[in-house]
Amino acid sequence: QVQLVQSGAEVKKPGASVKVSCKASGYTFTKYGISWVRQAPGQGLEWMGWISPYNGNTNYRQKFQGRVTLTTDTSSTTAYMDLRSLRSDDTAVYFCALREGWAALVPRNGMDVWGQGTTVSVS
């Protein structure tokens, strides 16, 4: 079955960078776009951006423009989220997610496969 497995928890200092990985399995990696969503402690869900593993096209939420880079490695079927210039308010759980059967940018019908989440703590 389609599965996303993320890398482990990270602790970073303010100003540092973090790179979270999301290993995909159970499907042809280039078929479905992958979104990244974060959740600060006790807070709601915030969509950060999207990448197409097929052609590398990306779309970033404006507030993260210039600070986040999404990439994929098709040889290892892994997606990456790189967040720079970390601040304390970047402390959150970061999820990768996709809609099985959906390649396009806008998650019209939601995201039905999620990674387990990666906790990033900045202090």
Add this chain to the structure above:
Amino acid sequence: DIQMTQSPSSLSASVGDRVTITCRASHTIDNYLNWYQQKPGRAPKLLLYAASRLQSGVPSRFSGSGSGTDFSLTIASLQPEDFAIYYCQQGYSIPCTFGQGTKLEIK
């Protein structure tokens, strides 16, 4: 960005109750409205998409309705495993946005 507003923010109910959560979009989103359930320490789980379509494997006690700007999620008869936080999400335009969540607690 389209703002999604859920109500109530929290709700106390008993097993067997029927509950409804509403979600309002700041602009029309046709029927591109999705509902998620999240339990502590877990990733969100997609319950319904396109406002009223049940995701595979989700019990039929969950239902959704609405179009345009006003939507609702109804749980027909609450089960113990339904106590969680529920989020709506619009899939009409980028950036996709979520409601602030509704925490469903046991009375």
